[in-house]
Amino acid sequence: MVAPHTSSPYNDPPDIAERKKSLRVQCLAALKARNVLHDRGIIQHLEHLLHAASGPVACVWPLPHEVDLRPLCHALARAGIPVALPETPPRGTPLIFRQWQPESTMLAGRFGTQYPDGPLMEPRLVLVPLLGFDRTGNRLGYGGGYYDRTLAALPHATSIGYAPSTQEVAHLPRGPHDQPLSCIVTEKEVIRFD
Template identity: 45%
Template structure:
C-alpha cells in the first residue's frame, strides 16, 4: 500500500495539516500534571463503555509525546483476561502483535514502541486510537500517514474508540474519501457516541 502522505495533497489534506499542527501544539502545551490527572478519568470512562462483553482482541498504542495514556486501560483489560495487542508498521501497513503489560517492547519507527517481531499477529475487534484532533461526528486527525484509516478499513467490523483530551476537539475535521469515522471518543470531560 502507498503512503497517503506521498500522494498529491487535496485541499482537505492541506487544511488537515494546518489543523493537525495547531491541535498538536495545543496538546503539547497541556500541563503534564493536568494530563496525569485526566488520564485516570479517561480510563474510567473507557472501561465503562458497553463494548467489553464482546471480548478481544483489543488494540491500543504505546503513548508518545503528549498523547493520552492508554496503559491503565490495558492493565485493567489484562486483569479481565482479554487478549491485547499493539500496532506496528510493517511493509507500509499497520499490523497488530499480541502483547500484555510488562512484556518486552522494542522501537518501531516514528518514535513508537511495539511488540517484538516474534510476537504473533492478531486481528483486534476493539481499537483504542490516538488523536491529534477530532470532531463530534467521530472524524479524527492523526499524524497524517493514514495507517489507522487503512487498518480500520481492512479489519472490517470493529469498534473504534478515540481517546484524547477535550482541548483536541475542533469544529469539523475536513473529510477525505479514505477517512473512517470512530464509534466513540472519550476525553477527560465526556464520552461521545459517534457512530
C-alpha cells in the same frame, strides 16, 4: 501512535490537505500543552466501555506527548481481556497487531514507537489516538494514513477514538479515505455516532 508526517498518503484534495496540515500544528500544540492529570478520565471512560470486551482490544503504547494507555493495558490484562499493540510497518500498509502481556518485551519500532515481541493478533476493537475531532465524528490523525488503512482492512472491528477534550475543534475537513469511528472518548464524555 505514529509520528507526524508532512503529506497525506491518500492524496486528499489540495484544499483539504492544506487545512488538515494547519490543524495538525494547532492540535499537536494543544495536546502537548494539556493538563495530563485529566487523562485519567479518558482511561476511566475506556475501562467502563471495555469491561466486557469479548475479543482482543488494540491499545496504543504512547509517544511522550500522547495519552498514556498503559494503565488500561494492565487493567484489561488483569480482567482476562486479550490486548494487542500495533507495530508500524512501512508506509502504505495497515498496522500489524501483536499480542501484549504485562511481561512482554517491548521492541523499538518506526517513528519512536514500541511494540511487543508477541505473536500476531487480529483485534475486534481498535483504540485510535486522535490529534483532533469534531462533533460530527470527523477525526484528525498524524497524516500517515495508518489508522485509515487499518480500519478499512478490519471492517468488522469496532473503532473508538480517544483524546483529551482540548482536541475538539469546530469542524474538521473530511477526506475521501478517512474512516469513521464508532465513538470518541474524552475525559468528559463518550460521544457516540450511529
